[in-house]
Amino acid sequence: MKRMLPLGTVLKLNPAEKEKVMIVARLVKKTEDSEVIWDYCGCNVPQGLADNKLIYFQHEQVKQLIFLGLQDEEELA
Template sequence: MLPIGTIIYLKEGTSKLMILNRAPILPSGENEEEGIWYDYSGCFYPQGLNPKEVFYFNEENIDEVIFEGFKDNEEERFQKLFQDWLQEEKPNIKKGTITGPME
C-alpha cells in the first residue's frame, strides 16, 4: 500500500495523480448501507484537489510510481491496522473495479 502524497501514473493515463487517501468507501447507489471500496483516491498533480475531479483506482491500475510519499512510524502502524481491518471486513464490502482509462 502506497502512502498518501505518492505521485503515480495510471495505466493508459496521461496525467500524474497524487494519492489522497486509501480504501475510500463510496455509496453503492443500490443500498446506502452498503458501499464499494477502492484501494485509493487521487487528484491531478500538481493542480491539487478539485472535488469534481477525484479519481478512484486500485493497485492494479497503477502503471508507474513517480514519487513515494512520506513514511514514518505512524504510517507503518496504519499499514498494520489497515491490513487487520481488511482481513476482517473484506467479505463484507464489495471492491470496485476500473474498466477503462482514467485521465
C-alpha cells in the same frame, strides 16, 4: 494484506498518458451506499482538487510510481 502506498504518493495509472495522480485518501467509498471499497482516491497533479475531480482506483491499476509519499514510523509498522 498488501502494503498500501502512502498518502502523497504520485503515480501514473497509464504510463502512455501525461496525467499524474496524487493519493489523497485510502480505503474509501464513492458514496455512503456503495458496496465497493476503493484502495485509493487521488487528484490530478498539478491541478489538485481545484476542479473537484476525484479519481478512484485499485492498487492493481498503479502502473508507474513517480514519488513515494510520507513514510513515518507509524506508516512502516
